[in-house]
Amino acid sequence: MADALRIGIAGLGTVGASVIRMLDAKAQELTRQCGREIVVTGVSARDRNRDRGVDVSNARWFDDSVELARSQDIEVFVELIGGEDGPARASVKAALEAGKHVVTANKALLSRHGVSLAAAAEKKGVLLNYEAAVAGGIPIIKTMREALAGNQVSRVFGIMNGTCNYILTRMEAEGISFEDCLKDAQRLGYAEADPTFDIEGHDTAHKLSILTSLAFGCRISADDIYMEGISNITQADIRAASDLGFRIKLLGVAVKTDSGIEQRVHPTMVPTSSVIAQVHGVTNAVAVETDYLGELLLTGPGAGGDATASAVTGDIADIAKSRPGFQHGPVFGWPARELTPYKRARMRSHAGGYFIRLTVHDRTGVFAAIAKRMADSEISLESIVQHGDATADQHKTVILVTHETTEAAVRKAVDGITRDGHLVDKAQVIRIERAA
Amino acid sequence: MADALRIGIAGLGTVGASVIRMLDAKAQELTRQCGREIVVTGVSARDRNRDRGVDVSNARWFDDSVELARSQDIEVFVELIGGEDGPARASVKAALEAGKHVVTANKALLSRHGVSLAAAAEKKGVLLNYEAAVAGGIPIIKTMREALAGNQVSRVFGIMNGTCNYILTRMEAEGISFEDCLKDAQRLGYAEADPTFDIEGHDTAHKLSILTSLAFGCRISADDIYMEGISNITQADIRAASDLGFRIKLLGVAVKTDSGIEQRVHPTMVPTSSVIAQVHGVTNAVAVETDYLGELLLTGPGAGGDATASAVTGDIADIAKSRPGFQHGPVFGWPARELTPYKRARMRSHAGGYFIRLTVHDRTGVFAAIAKRMADSEISLESIVQHGDATADQHKTVILVTHETTEAAVRKAVDGITRDGHLVDKAQVIRIERAA
Numbered sequence: 001m002a003d004a005l006r007i008g009i010a011g012l013g014t015v016g017a018s019v020i021r022m023l024d025a026k027a028q029e030l031t032r033q034c035g036r037e038i039v040v041t042g043v044s045a046r047d048r049n050r051d052r053g054v055d056v057s058n059a060r061w062f063d064d065s066v067e068l069a070r071s072q073d074i075e076v077f078v079e080l081i082g083g084e085d086g087p088a089r090a091s092v093k094a095a096l097e098a099g100k101h102v103v104t105a106n107k108a109l110l111s112r113h114g115v116s117l118a119a120a121a122e123k124k125g126v127l128l129n130y131e132a133a134v135a136g137g138i139p140i141i142k143t144m145r146e147a148l149a150g151n152q153v154s155r156v157f158g159i160m161n162g163t164c165n166y167i168l169t170r171m172e173a174e175g176i177s178f179e180d181c182l183k184d185a186q187r188l189g190y191a192e193a194d195p196t197f198d199i200e201g202h203d204t205a206h207k208l209s210i211l212t213s214l215a216f217g218c219r220i221s222a223d224d225i226y227m228e229g230i231s232n233i234t235q236a237d238i239r240a241a242s243d244l245g246f247r248i249k250l251l252g253v254a255v256k257t258d259s260g261i262e263q264r265v266h267p268t269m270v271p272t273s274s275v276i277a278q279v280h281g282v283t284n285a286v287a288v289e290t291d292y293l294g295e296l297l298l299t300g301p302g303a304g305g306d307a308t309a310s311a312v313t314g315d316i317a318d319i320a321k322s323r324p325g326f327q328h329g330p331v332f333g334w335p336a337r338e339l340t341p342y343k344r345a346r347m348r349s350h351a352g353g354y355f356i357r358l359t360v361h362d363r364t365g366v367f368a369a370i371a372k373r374m375a376d377s378e379i380s381l382e383s384i385v386q387h388g389d390a391t392a393d394q395h396k397t398v399i400l401v402t403h404e405t406t407e408a409a410v411r412k413a414v415d416g417i418t419r420d421g422h423l424v425d426k427a428q429v430i431r432i433e434r435a436a
Numbered sequence: 437m438a439d440a441l442r443i444g445i446a447g448l449g450t451v452g453a454s455v456i457r458m459l460d461a462k463a464q465e466l467t468r469q470c471g472r473e474i475v476v477t478g479v480s481a482r483d484r485n486r487d488r489g490v491d492v493s494n495a496r497w498f499d500d501s502v503e504l505a506r507s508q509d510i511e512v513f514v515e516l517i518g519g520e521d522g523p524a525r526a527s528v529k530a531a532l533e534a535g536k537h538v539v540t541a542n543k544a545l546l547s548r549h550g551v552s553l554a555a556a557a558e559k560k561g562v563l564l565n566y567e568a569a570v571a572g573g574i575p576i577i578k579t580m581r582e583a584l585a586g587n588q589v590s591r592v593f594g595i596m597n598g599t600c601n602y603i604l605t606r607m608e609a610e611g612i613s614f615e616d617c618l619k620d621a622q623r624l625g626y627a628e629a630d631p632t633f634d635i636e637g638h639d640t641a642h643k644l645s646i647l648t649s650l651a652f653g654c655r656i657s658a659d660d661i662y663m664e665g666i667s668n669i670t671q672a673d674i675r676a677a678s679d680l681g682f683r684i685k686l687l688g689v690a691v692k693t694d695s696g697i698e699q700r701v702h703p704t705m706v707p708t709s710s711v712i713a714q715v716h717g718v719t720n721a722v723a724v725e726t727d728y729l730g731e732l733l734l735t736g737p738g739a740g741g742d743a744t745a746s747a748v749t750g751d752i753a754d755i756a757k758s759r760p761g762f763q764h765g766p767v768f769g770w771p772a773r774e775l776t777p778y779k780r781a782r783m784r785s786h787a788g789g790y791f792i793r794l795t796v797h798d799r800t801g802v803f804a805a806i807a808k809r810m811a812d813s814e815i816s817l818e819s820i821v822q823h824g825d826a827t828a829d830q831h832k833t834v835i836l837v838t839h840e841t842t843e844a845a846v847r848k849a850v851d852g853i854t855r856d857g858h859l860v861d862k863a864q865v866i867r868i869e870r871a872a
Contacts, residue, residue, distance in 0.1 A: 022728055026586040032653075032770050033585050131583070137729040139575075139583035147567065147575035149469050149753030150462035151746055217468075275735055278711045283872075292458055293573040293737065293746040299711055300732035310587055310729040317585030334468050436719075 001036055005320045006073060008042035010065035010091055011080030012052050015105060015132070016045070018309035019078065020054045026313070034320035044068040044091075069095035076101045076319055078312065084108035096120040096128070103315040105132035105308055111206040111222040114213065115339060118331035127322070128331045129315035134207040135160050135284040137307035138300040139314070144214040144288060145333050151290035153215035157253040157433065160207045162282030162302045163191045163198040164230050164250040168267075169280045172238050172247065178231060190282060200229035201250065201265035208252035212263055212342075215254055215288070217334040221263075221342035228266035237428060240357060240399050241269050244383065247277040251433060260343035262350060267430055269355050274435040275299075287435065295436050350407040353382065353432035356400040358417065359424040366422045370398060373420070377413040379405045395424050401432070437472055441756045442509060444478035446501035446527055447516030448488050451541060451568070452481070454745035455514065456490045462749070470756035480504040480527075505531035512537045512755055514748065520544035532556040532564065539751040541568035541744055547642040547658040550649065551775060554767035563758070564767045565751035570643040571596050571720040573743035574736040575750070580650040580724065581769050587726035589651035593689040593869065596643045598718030598738045599627045599634040600666050600686040604703075605716045608674050608683065614667060626718060636665035637686065637701035644688035648699055648778075651690055651724070653770040657699075657778035664702035673864060676793060676835050677705050680819065683713040687869060696779035698786055703866055705791050710871040711735075723871065731872050786843040789818065789868035792836040794853065795860040802858045806834060809856070813849040815841045831860050837868070 009016055023030070023038055031037050044062040062068035069077045069091040077095035079102060081088040088109050095102050097120060104110070110117070110133055121128040131141045135158065144153075159165050167181040182199070185191035197203055209222035230250050241248050246269035254263045270277045275297055279285040284302025289295045301307035332339060360366045367386065374381060385399040402410065414427045445452055459466070459474055467473050480498040498504035505513045505527040513531035515538060517524040524545050531538050533556060540546070546553070546569055557564035567577045571594065580589075595601050603617040618635070621627035633639055645658035666686050677684050682705035690699045706713045711733055715721040720738025725731045737743035768775060796802045803822065810817060821835040838846065850863045 018728075022586055026588075029588070029653075030586045032774060033766065035766075035771075138732065139579050142578060142583050143575050146754060147578050147750045148746070150458055150466045150749045152462075152465070217465075273714065275711055275714045278709065278714050290746070292454075292742045292749070294740075294743055296574065296734070296736035298732070298734050301730040304730075306728045307730050310584070310726070313586045313728075314583045318582060330469065330471075335471075338468060 004037035004039045005034070005075060006039055006041040007076040007078055007316060008044070008062075008068045008071060008074035009040055009078045009080065010044040010068055010087075011082065012043060012045035012056070013080065014305040015308045015312065016080040017052045017054045018305035019080065019312050020056060022306070022309045022313050024054070030313070030317060030320070034317050036320055038316060038320050041073045042068045042071055065091040066094045069100065070098045074100060076103060076316060078316065079104040079106055079109075080312070082106055082108070084112040089113060092117060093120065096124060096126060099124045099126055101127040101129075101319045103129045103312055103319070105130070105312055107133040107206040107210065111209045111220060114210065114220045114332065115336050118336035121331055122336055127319055129318060130210075131315050132308045132311035134210050135286050135298075136300070136302040136304065137310045138284055138286060138298045138302065139311070140211070140286045140298055141214070142314075143296070143298065144211065148288065148290060148293060151292050153256075153288055153290050155253070155255040155289045156211045156215045156286065157251050158286035159249050159276065159279055159284055160252050160286065160302060161198050161204045161250060162284060163195065164204070165279065165284070166190050166282045168230060168233070168248055168250065171233070171235065172242070175235060177235065178233060199231055201227040204250060204252040204265045208254055208263055208265060211286070212254040212261060213332045213339065216256060216261055217339055218261060218342045219339045221344070224263060224342060224344045226264040226266070230267050232428070233267050234428075236397065237357060237430065240385070241355065242272070243385070244355070244399075244401060245272050246270060246355070246432065247272050248430065249276065249279070253433065257345045260345035262345035264350070269430055269432045270435045276435050351404055352434070353404055354402045354410050355430040355432060356402070356410070356414065357428040358398045358400070360396050360398055360422045361424060362394050362396045363422070367398070369420050369422060370417055373413045373416040374400070376416065377409040379409050379413055440473035440475045441470070441511060442475055442477040443512040443514055443752060444480070444498075444504045444507060444510035445476055445514045445516065446480040446504055446523070447518065448479060448481035448492070449516065450741040451744045451748065452516040453488045453490045454741035455516065455748050456492060458742070458745045458749050460490070466749070466753060466756070470753050472756055474752060474756050477509045478504045478507055501527040502530045505536065506534045510536060512539060512752060514752065515540040515542055515545075516748070518542055518544070520548040525549060528553060529556065532560060532562060535560045535562055537563040537565070537755045539565045539748055539755070541566070541748055543569040543639075543642040543646065547645045547656060550646065550656045550768065551772050554772035557767055558772055563755055565754060566646075567751050568744045568747035570646050571722050572736070572738040572740065573746045574720055574722060574734045574738065575747070576647070576722045576734055577650070578750075579732070579734065580647065584724065584726060584729060587728050589692075589724060589726050591689070591691040591725045592647050592651045592722065593687050594722035595685050595712065595715055595720050596688050596722065596738060597634050597640045597686060598720060599631065600640070601715065601720070602626050602718050604666060604669070604684055604686065607669070607671065608678070611671060613671065614669060635667055637663040640686060640688040640701045644690055644699055644701060647688075647722070648690040648697060649768045649775065652692060652697055653775060654697060654778045655775045657780070660699060660778060660780045662700040662702070666703050668864070669703050670864075672833065673793060673866065676821070677791065678708070679821070680791070680835075680837060681708050682706060682791070682868065683708050684866065685712065685715075689869065693781040696781035698781040700786070705866055705868045706871045712871045786867075787840055788870070789840055790838045790846050791866040791868055792838070792846070792850065793864040794834045794836070796832050796834055796858045797860060798830050798832045799858070803834070805856050805858060806836075806853055809849045809852040810836070812852065813845040815845050815849055
């Protein structure tokens with residue numbers, strides 16, 4: 001049998017403790033699968049004395065994660081610290097430069113510095129594995145980086161934030177408001193005390209930016225993502241969606257268009273009959289569409305200590321199975337130095353169907369004015385539903401579903417309707433996404 | 437750049453032609469991803485003169501696939517001949533013994549001879565990749581073999597036959613009979629002229645036997661699979677299922693029980709609200725449940741030349757990315773010589789809910805007799821629906837849904853009811869499978 005693989009783990013929070021527990025509990029199976037033992041020889045975390053429920057007494061303790069990253073004691077550095085800069089970045093960089101393989105679950109780090117880290121890894125001929133960084137336990141990185149070799153991706157999209165999906169699922173199932181759902185999610189530990197990062201789409205955007213690079217062989221560009229969160233989704237939207245055969249999900253979508261690559265995160269209407277519409281609660285799902293394979297959808301746990309530990313362990317096992325001289329392909333599918341510059345598509349030219357909900361004054365001619373603005377923008381309508389608002393009989397709700405049109409046309413029409421002075425509230429515009 | 441990887445392809449049917457087309461069309465991308473060219477240096481098929489729409493004139497032609505398998509011209513042998521014995525087996529064996537990597541899409545071959553072929557591959561330190569053998573383009577082998585390292589699988593199940601799923605989908609959507617659907621499927625090329633292999637579950641069983649080995653580290657045992665096809669599913673079943681919130685799918689299921697491993701292929705009721713219930717038409721889906729990751733579901737095209745070619749190309753690319761001295765873990769997750777003997781669970785002890793449809797004579801006391809038989813077998817019922825049969829008012833239909841019980845108890849109760857002489861037709865018994 002080959003020599004044991006010596007790894008160092010930096011960051012001993014929920015995921016770090018789960019990884020250590022899993023490596024210990026599954027030592028025999030992993031040895032059999034990898035043909036060698038995996039041994040944790042070094043650990044690093046902020047507080048040496050905290051009880052984490054796992055025994056790390058056999059590993060050497062490092063107060064400084066950078067020191068662990070460079071240590072002669074390890075061949076693989078597992079970064080579970082988090083954060084796009086600080087010790088996470090410094091230690092991953094140090095590990096790669098010292099010729100160590102790296103496994104990380106850090107989406108923020110990769111989203112910001114992924115390309116330069118990939119270049120460092122490829123220069124040294126070491127692996128940089130990051131399955132846990134996107135959609136937790138779902139093997140989407142392995143699928144896109146390895147299984148889809150040679151496929152040209154046209155679109156990748158998914159539900160990549162469990163907090164948002166949990167809130168949307170409960171809003172629909174129980175008819176309660178966004179605010180009440182959020183409070184419950186916070187109470188149950190599904191949402192942070194400051195939920196902005198999840199709720200407004202930043203977390204999904206980080207993950208999407210990584211998938212975009214894998215999908216299209218371009219550099220990561222997390223700042224070029226159009227982002228709308230779910231905080232302005234109301235029961236009126238959810239009920240109207242349901243009446244029309246749709247369900248609202250926060251999707252991250254990256255798609256190749258004639259003008260470049262479009263990256264967007266926003267509440268999206270998907271057909272109730274689609275597979276992705278059945279993905280409920282904290283579960284994640286990622287769909288990839290390619291020329292040869294067709295459409296693939298992966299569904300599973302997007303977060304949680306054990307599910308994330310499973311992905312980290314899979315990454316470590318891949319390294320344990322490798323032998324000196326082996327190379328398993330570039331970090332982002334293509335060599336980092338050959339990744340093309342990201343070319344942002346014009347978002348305003350995004351084509352697709354739209355759901356538009358308008359709360360209007362109940363006056364003669366309003367309907368005609370709306371219809372005229374739509375016609376002026378050359379928007380063809382799939383359906384129009386108008387109903388009185390029970391609580392305020394001076395208002396009416398008008399719901400429009402458009403056929404495929406452009407973002408620019410919709411914006412123009414809605415701006416016109418707004419200027420006409422018929423709206424009581426800001427217009428609600430939700431994109432519709434085709435999904436199998 | 438490393439030397440080109442020289443491959444030989446045996447079998448130039450639909451899949452073989454798609455693989456050659458894909459390798460040609462995607463040569464540039466593949467070279468970039470793998471760091472070396474992939475070149476088809478040898479081909480073999482039955483008829484040299486047939487026009488396959490692809491150019492193989494640059495490759496050396498072999499009339500004998502075994503000769504190609506042993507040829508000095510190739511490092512990788514791609515077997516797309518099909519069949520569990522004959523030239524497919526002979527040439528794969530020859531290739532492995534000659535120290536060539538093998539890629540195959542042949543489920544029948546692996547289902548029958550997988551363990552001995554794995555042993556041969558591991559002895560020579562070469563790869564035996566077979567992503568296309570199960571669920572076409574869905575990367576379930578890679579996921580189970582690599583991504584789930586260290587996870588203990590408790591259950592693996594899925595829709596693995598497109599023909600059956602196509603028929604069941606149309607039966608439900610259009611209210612037409614099994615026979616009419618089958619004829620249409622044959623006309624459209626979704627079913628073979630002799631459909632037995634698909635319809636009666638043999639194809640699903642082959643695939644399931646491979647997943648069972650990967651899931652539980654046991655030897656493949658395709659003969660130990662309980663098998664029921666879909667040919668006796670009627671509109672009455674489909675409508676009753678729908679009324680009760682279920683959909684009927686042909687599932688292959690492997691699950692670990694106290695008494696061993698249960699492998700079964702049969703029509704199954706899954707909750708309409710589950711993700712797998714939304715998998716329509718020829719699409720496949722495979723779910724895996726593990727201790728650390730939780731439940732993962734992969735959905736995608738299960739057949740077709742291009743989707744299968746995508747999986748074959750992914751397998752070839754994995755080899756192209758490897759370098760001498762590299763080994764990527766055992767063929768079935770664990771070394772072939774360490775796979776445990778398959779221990780068949782007692783099928784009669786299978787626990788779960790059941791749907792039972794009885795067509796009974798409309799006589800006094802029938803209902804009481806049925807209820808007594810259920811009680812005698814200690815079966816507790818979730819629901820009982822009784823309705824008159826519009827076309828024959830001497831008959832009634834009784835539909836029972838049981839809580840979790842055992843196969844043995846259900847068989848005992850149904851045998852009793854049958855002996856009581858109340859049944860007009862054979863009882864229809866369909867297992868219910870929990871699915872997220």
